[in-house]
Amino acid sequence: MARRLPTGGSRIDRSRPVTITVDGETVEAYAGDTLASALLAADRLLVSRGIYSGRPRGVIGVGVEESNAYVQVLDDGHVDRGGDQGGGGGEPMVAATTLEVADGLAVERIAGRGWLSTDVDHRRYDTLTTHCEVAVVGGGLAGLRAAVAAQAPGVRVLLLDDGPVLGGAAADLPAGSPAGLELEALLGELTCEVLVRTTVTGSHGHGRLVAVERGRRLHHVQAARIVLATGAQERPMVFEDDDRPGIMLACAAADYVSRYGVLPGERAVVWTAHDAGIHAALELAAAGTELAAVLDVRGSMAPELAGALDALGVPVHLGAEVTGTDGSDDETGRLVRVHTSAGSWDADLLAVSGGSNPAVQLFSHPGGRTRWSDEVAGFVPDTPAPGQAGRESVVGAAAGETATIPGWREQLTPPAAWFRSSVGDPERVFVDPHRDATLHDLRRAHAAGLSSVEHVKRFTTVGTGADQGRGFGVLTVGILAQELGRPVGEVGTTTYRPPYLPLSFGLLAGRNRGVLSDPVRVSQVHDRVAHAPMENVGQWKRPWFFPTADETGPGAMDAAVAREVAAVRTGVGMMDASTLGKILLQGADVGVLLDRVYTNLFSTLKVGKVRYGVMCGPDGMVIDDGTTARLSETAWLMSTTTGNAASVYDALEEWHQTEWPELDVTITSVTDQWSVVAVAGPSSRFVISALAPDLDVSAEAFAFMEWREAVVAGIPARVMRVSFSGELAFEVNVPSWWGAALWDAVAEAGEPWGITPYGTETMHVLRAEKGFPIVGQDTDGTVTPHDLGMSWAVSRKKPDFIGKRSLARDDAQRPDRRHLVGLVPVDGRTRIVEGAQLVAHGADLTAFPVAMAGHVTSAYPVGHDGQPFALALLDGGRDRLGEVLDAVDDLVPLAVRVTGPVSYDPEGARRDG
Amino acid sequence: MADVTGVLDLRRSPLADTAFGVTSPGLSLDELPFRSLVEVRSPEPPTAPGLVWRLGPAWWLVDDSPTTEPALEVPLADEVRAANPGCPVVDVSAQRTTIVVTGEHATRLLAHGCAIDLTVLPVGEAVQGDLAGAQVVIGRTADELRIYVRPAFARHLAAWLTDAALPYT
Amino acid sequence: MLRIPCPHCGERDETEFHYGGEAGVDYPADPSALADDAWAAYLFLRANPRGWFRERWFHGSGCRLWFALERHTVTDEIRSA
Known part of the structure; x- marks a missing residue:
């Protein structure tokens, strides 16, 4: 620990040594060190290299303003309770100045660019929402004063600070100093909730802040009032060869002494544009740094400061500037000599301080406007975002105040706004070392005609690195203004947008990863069918097909589906139909509402009956279909497709509430109330009969599109005779907690008939053969009921229904609209591909554009006749039956013949068994 | 109906057979079925x-x-x-199952996945909203929070709650 | 994140709501009486002002209430309609 002072360091605990690894080499540090302070203490100055130039770079700053010292974290050494296994994963582009050391921390130095780890990240991230009346951002003296003042009964105050302890700069000052005494008093009064090591990364308007705690927890803070006490950041100055290790911000250099007991240099030149830089020089001198010279760009110096320097025998040069530096010949390239307008000196530290930038980023995020202040020599908050007015205030250094901390680095003479020295090779004047961007680049931008700071940023990439211009951003604006010959306030800053600091994707995902990444919905029958491969239908998992032990390998699905289809067509099958949306409508006017939302007539439906209906949007395009049963005079049970359950539920609510509130209707989702097992096939009647001996299942007593209450296997049930396969079928509805029991009972009762469970794929084949479209697969929002060949379901008598007016438009009645048709391959065996484009047979596929006549919406390898078939939307399709077209997939044509959409039992003879 | 109890016994609650349940001094979670x-x-x-x-x-x-x-x-x-x-x-009744959350950490646990301010939810009142991606009703009784969740989402929510509870148990 | 003031539930996160577009666009009393362009205007044409805009929101995850509010389309300020 070559540069570690024997005493001092407010943030380190010398009784707790910590060992870290840098590029595989061991580095000793103390608890409380940052990686930057540990490296400085170990005299390891070379921390990174320029991303393009490869030039050696060292630590510049002491916090989030750092522009150079970004490293790759290999293992953050962090292990805590709650499932965090720590380590692993790694993290690219972490600022050494904000990275706290811990045993096991391992980093690698990088050249301006990290890499994403391909390891699984085992760290535990989470999210927490906190509501409060007042959120105070920044726990320095200004923030503490605001927090203590806001504390009151019933007022929840949340104080957030990015450092390890509260107090900001005051925490590093002697306990007996005025600032130390005030800090002690404020901490004594502080009772509110406090989050340290928590950086607010965004102010998103409407009182919402987002903050990161220790890189592990994402806080959403919802505050009625926000106080920004975010402080200020030190601004550098630029000159030729301004990027060598050993060139640091002056106050940052002094902070390494007070916070970490690290002396950043033996012999220093200090160059400043404001008094804080002189104070920093004195602090460094007090710690043992020999001051070779102090340069101030200003023409005068306060007598107190001049006197103090004089007492130390330090030469002071007013109105002077640094013009260049020399570096060592070894690989560190560290600073060895400083050239200035007042002479040259050997030095291992050049401490510069160009002024202070109020940290206005959070003020700006929601739209707050800043202005340039000559008094502050920086951009200060001006007009808060309109939505924040009255809700947000800015205090302390962030507001441009200069005397927030009593007795500390007092400003005695106004600061200068100084942005760069006037001489030097512009290609070696780095205005954004993080991006390796130079004064030369800025001048090229200017020469190219760019004058807006936003354009210059994008042209030069200045301010686009991981530091997002926190260090050099305002400086760049100042230099640009100088180049343009315009006032800096007129040029203005780039737009500050969240996040203030980089957020990892792991953090954003929180615990919503793996199985928790998105809710998985399962029916109450799921455990009985969970062995099947699953198909995702929205958030639902539905059994896709049920392979037997023999059905393996690539052909498993085709074999299983063929077997399942045959079972339903010739015997009996069963499927879990619980996922279909179910909506209960109650009230005297349900029939009126249904007449308006369905294209066909519903109000005439008798109790005990079920009707199929199609729903359109006001534009006349199909949005859903399903059956609705009339349970009583005033209660109706609607079913929707699985995927549209929520949107139909919402649409009904919308029409009722916003257009027809006078209707006596209440709408309740009951999708999960019911488990549904569909029993389909010519033998289904025998199975239902065995399960429900008291139910007369004859076609005469229990007709198609009727429902009955019954006891099925002892379970109270509602049985519906509806069919999505064209076969005789029964859908048994029971309160969902009996779903698994019902499945078991049906399977057992069906055994003598060889009952076969089937999945969604078989369901699709069965319905496709019947020409039943699936809304959202065979339709795409441009398809009317007439296009689907369902004019029979569109009432001509009703004065209106949603979509009727649109269906009357000329365009909706064009004979060449795209119609639903069937397709079969001309060769009788080649599979048609879903999504294939339909073009004229023999069309030249190289003569772009090729006229497209439609596309394949559903395709299956085998139907009841053993041949592949498909459904498609085809221009004027109903008038083109028998025509041969090419279905083109990936430029490979397949000759297909157009058929009607119904390829099986067109007479509907099978539905009664 | 001959065997009433037998039929009732055939019911399965959404979280039956999932080993769901957390019992610790500061936090407990359990399904209240049926x-x-x-x-x-x-x-x-x-x-x-x-x-x-x-x-x-x-x-x-x-x-x-x-x-x-x-x-x-x-x-x-x-x-x-x-x-x-x-x-x-x-x-x-079968459209939602009930999850009971008790203990000093109950409200904070839900704040990991719910943006609603439950700290100010009075006893006897409920809110509807989203918890960990599932639409729920959350009601506060004198000594517990009751979460009413659709059975289809229950296993997801239970897994999420169990994971969220780790630091509190 | 917008905070939407639901008349029943109070202020909630935007993610609990569905946006319903411009408020005050009534379903025509007799659509069949409208010419094609008037019907098309009902279907597709909406105001899109720069400034205050009266719009509909649906508290889908909460109380399922439809309501209107005014939002400033530039600043996202919200006030009751």
């Missing part, structure tokens, strides 16, 4: 046994003991219907 739940539409609070939660304008959820007789609809529905003439009533 509650009798009915939704009522009424401008005024309905007359009903058990807990009555307000879900929205003129919209209420009644939570009472599990039924003891198997039927297409729980008896509570008719009971509430009779006590509140003219008010639409729907049996939603």
Whole structure:
């Protein structure tokens, strides 16, 4: 620990040594060190290299303003309770100045660019929402004063600070100093909730802040009032060869002494544009740094400061500037000599301080406007975002105040706004070392005609690195203004947008990863069918097909589906139909509402009956279909497709509430109330009969599109005779907690008939053969009921229904609209591909554009006749039956013949068994 | 119906067989299966046994003991219907299952996945909103939070809650 | 994150709501009486002002209430309609 002072360091605990690894080499540090302070203490100055130039770079700053010292974290050494296994994963582009050391921390130095780890990240991230009346951002003296003042009964105050302890700069000052005494008093009064090591990364308007705690927890803070006490950041100055290790911000250099007991240099030149830089020089001198010279760009110096320097025998040069530096010949390239307008000196530290930038980023995020202040020599908050007015205030250094901390680095003479020295090779004047961007680049931008700071940023990439211009951003604006010959306030800053600091994707995902990444919905029958491969239908998992032990390998699905289809067509099958949306409508006017939302007539439906209906949007395009049963005079049970359950539920609510509130209707989702097992096939009647001996299942007593209450296997049930396969079928509805029991009972009762469970794929084949479209697969929002060949379901008598007016438009009645048709391959065996484009047979596929006549919406390898078939939307399709077209997939044509959409039992003879 | 108890025993709650449950001094989680739940539409609070939660304008959820007789609809529905003439009533007993959260960390646990300010939710009141991606009703009794969640989402929510509870147990 | 003031539930996160577009666009009393362009205007044409805009929101995850509010389309300020 070559540069570690024997005493001092407010943030380190010398009784707790910590060992870290840098590029595989061991580095000793103390608890409380940052990686930057540990490296400085170990005299390891070379921390990174320029991303393009490869030039050696060292630590510049002491916090989030750092522009150079970004490293790759290999293992953050962090292990805590709650499932965090720590380590692993790694993290690219972490600022050494904000990275706290811990045993096991391992980093690698990088050249301006990290890499994403391909390891699984085992760290535990989470999210927490906190509501409060007042959120105070920044726990320095200004923030503490605001927090203590806001504390009151019933007022929840949340104080957030990015450092390890509260107090900001005051925490590093002697306990007996005025600032130390005030800090002690404020901490004594502080009772509110406090989050340290928590950086607010965004102010998103409407009182919402987002903050990161220790890189592990994402806080959403919802505050009625926000106080920004975010402080200020030190601004550098630029000159030729301004990027060598050993060139640091002056106050940052002094902070390494007070916070970490690290002396950043033996012999220093200090160059400043404001008094804080002189104070920093004195602090460094007090710690043992020999001051070779102090340069101030200003023409005068306060007598107190001049006197103090004089007492130390330090030469002071007013109105002077640094013009260049020399570096060592070894690989560190560290600073060895400083050239200035007042002479040259050997030095291992050049401490510069160009002024202070109020940290206005959070003020700006929601739209707050800043202005340039000559008094502050920086951009200060001006007009808060309109939505924040009255809700947000800015205090302390962030507001441009200069005397927030009593007795500390007092400003005695106004600061200068100084942005760069006037001489030097512009290609070696780095205005954004993080991006390796130079004064030369800025001048090229200017020469190219760019004058807006936003354009210059994008042209030069200045301010686009991981530091997002926190260090050099305002400086760049100042230099640009100088180049343009315009006032800096007129040029203005780039737009500050969240996040203030980089957020990892792991953090954003929180615990919503793996199985928790998105809710998985399962029916109450799921455990009985969970062995099947699953198909995702929205958030639902539905059994896709049920392979037997023999059905393996690539052909498993085709074999299983063929077997399942045959079972339903010739015997009996069963499927879990619980996922279909179910909506209960109650009230005297349900029939009126249904007449308006369905294209066909519903109000005439008798109790005990079920009707199929199609729903359109006001534009006349199909949005859903399903059956609705009339349970009583005033209660109706609607079913929707699985995927549209929520949107139909919402649409009904919308029409009722916003257009027809006078209707006596209440709408309740009951999708999960019911488990549904569909029993389909010519033998289904025998199975239902065995399960429900008291139910007369004859076609005469229990007709198609009727429902009955019954006891099925002892379970109270509602049985519906509806069919999505064209076969005789029964859908048994029971309160969902009996779903698994019902499945078991049906399977057992069906055994003598060889009952076969089937999945969604078989369901699709069965319905496709019947020409039943699936809304959202065979339709795409441009398809009317007439296009689907369902004019029979569109009432001509009703004065209106949603979509009727649109269906009357000329365009909706064009004979060449795209119609639903069937397709079969001309060769009788080649599979048609879903999504294939339909073009004229023999069309030249190289003569772009090729006229497209439609596309394949559903395709299956085998139907009841053993041949592949498909459904498609085809221009004027109903008038083109028998025509041969090419279905083109990936430029490979397949000759297909157009058929009607119904390829099986067109007479509907099978539905009664 | 010959074997009433047998039929009731055939029911499975959404979190049965999932080993769901957390018991620790500061936090406990458990499923309360088979509650009798009915939704009522009424401008005024309905007359009903058990807990009555307000879900929205003129919209209420009644939570009472599990039924003891198997039927297409729980008896509570008719009971509430009779006590509140003219008010639409729907049996939603199997439409939601109930998860009970107790302990000093209960409210904070939910704040990891719910943006609603539950710290100010008074006893006897409920909110509807999203918790860990699932739409839920959350009601506060004197000593617990009750989460009503659709069975289809119950396993997801239980897994999420169990994971979220790790630091508190 | 917008905070939407639901008349029943109070202020909630935007993610609990569905946006319903411009408020006050009534379903025509007799659509069949409208010419094609008038019907198309009902279907597709909406105001899109720079400034205050009266718009509909649906509290889908909460109380399922439809309501209107005014939002400033530049600043996202919200006030009751």
